[in-house]
Amino acid sequence: MRTPSQTVGPFFAVGLRGRPCPEGPFRLEGRVLDGAGDPVPDAVVEVWSPQAGWGRACTDADGRYAFTFRRTPHLDVQVFARGLLRQVHTRVAISSEHTVFDIRLQDDPFFVV
């Protein structure tokens, strides 16, 4: 049996530091939005791919996050926030140097992994 998930809560910034991916010319940015369309200013966004490595960003007051990274066909994305008892998982295709990817928590599909 696995250890269950619990929410990251509102005070994760005490312990979870942001970290950039290894530097590269590609950029992903967007906002995290709740079911009312309001920004989520207390979310942790993490990205991973074998090519781009791992990065972590905390959203700002407008719910914005951004990463720069090396060429990769896609990034796996996880979002943690107060109100999420488990993180959500998604994937974004990276087909150009600049990708805008808003994450609408109650409108977008997420993977059950």
Added chain:
Amino acid sequence: MIPVEDRGDPPYDWPDYRSSTRRAPKRLVLLPEALRDRSGPVFGESDVDPLDSDLTRQHAGEPLGERIIVAGRVLDEAGRPIPHTLVEIWQANAAGRYAHQADRHPAPLDPNFTGAGRCLTGADGAYRFVTVKPGTYPWRNHPNAWRPAHIHFSVFGRAFVDRLVTQMYFPGDPLLDHDPIFQSVRDPAARQMLVSSLELERSEPDWALAYRFDIVLRATPFE
């Protein structure tokens, strides 16, 4: 219906936890096996400082509160240790206050306590922190709501999809019965995995009690 609670995890949508109403996802699809990436980030000694694992020695003086040792192993469901992986923790101080500007609870901050720790697991998956027992604190989820004492944990498995953020609780805490976050885990056996156990053998006499908290992740097969 997608089986979203198959690993003992809480449901996303849990109305007793008020913040979930506008944030819990509503559209869930099973991850196609072809998209399942079995890789994940690798960490090394440059990611941590030895002092990061002792939360009582990060300032000029010692923090107030009950000094404790929190130790355990990070394993997968097959019982295999997850070596050299990053474990991050954060917590309130002994008075129940986080060193965070958004925490408005009128309990004192402790100038000698930040409440953040990190370390890498050893070859056997073991980790160990020294800290102080966090206090309980009120929150606004419902009238007279108080969180049981807890330490937040963030861990990485072998694959990024196995990533886990959770909370460790203390045995015998009467607030556990009243906490909607703890109670969101519906399976009692799974819920019990969130509760640490007092471990006298690992305690240091005349210095600190020890609590054991093992963390079990999905057993993603090796690449």
